[in-house]
Amino acid sequence: MRTLIIIKPWAVSRGLVGEILSRFERRGIRLAGLKVVKVDRERAEKLYAVHKGKEFYESLIKHITSSPVVVGVLDIGIDDPEGAIRLVRKIIGATDPAKAEMGTIRGDFGLRIDRNVIHASDSTKSAKYEIPIFFDEDELVEY
Numbered sequence: 001m002r003t004l005i006i007i008k009p010w011a012v013s014r015g016l017v018g019e020i021l022s023r024f025e026r027r028g029i030r031l032a033g034l035k036v037v038k039v040d041r042e043r044a045e046k047l048y049a050v051h052k053g054k055e056f057y058e059s060l061i062k063h064i065t066s067s068p069v070v071v072g073v074l075d076i077g078i079d080d081p082e083g084a085i086r087l088v089r090k091i092i093g094a095t096d097p098a099k100a101e102m103g104t105i106r107g108d109f110g111l112r113i114d115r116n117v118i119h120a121s122d123s124t125k126s127a128k129y130e131i132p133i134f135f136d137e138d139e140l141v142e143y
């Protein structure tokens with residue numbers, strides 16, 4: 001089962017990429033694809049289409065396009081797809097870093113909800129929508 005993660009600008013500029021990726025690796029989750037991307041407005045709008053119209057939408061787009069991000073596709077080797085999504089979201093923690101448990105990525109490295117260091121798809125449906133925004137199928141490896 002594959003899902004998308006985005007290590008956001010604030011985490012990349014603070015040098016937290018290795019630390020964040022190791023959280024998934026240590027759990028036995030494999031990387032199927034990984035790249036550094038400067039997200040343009042078009043891609044950002046596609047990624048965050050569900051948030052269009054919300055009061056934080058413009059600042060969300062501004063932040064994700066402000067400096068490079070690291071996008072990755074995680075391959076979670078368990079049979080239950082929704083369980084796999086829940087596992088990744090458990091590792092990253094609650095959206096608001098103030099509410100995220102210590103020991104989660106957002107709980108350990110986040111401060112502000114609008115710069116919460118990492119994004120992950122919140123359902124199998126959103127993973128299927130989000131992965132092709134950043135990766136062609138031939139850029140993803142199965143092993």
Ligand code: CMP
Nearest residue numbers: 051056060095113114115116118119120
């Ligand atoms: P992310 O997982 O990237 O998905 C959408 C993002 O919107 C979310 O992380 C937060 O960074 C941001 N977000 C969600 N809710 C709020 C909010 N109430 N105020 C500001 N930013 C928000």
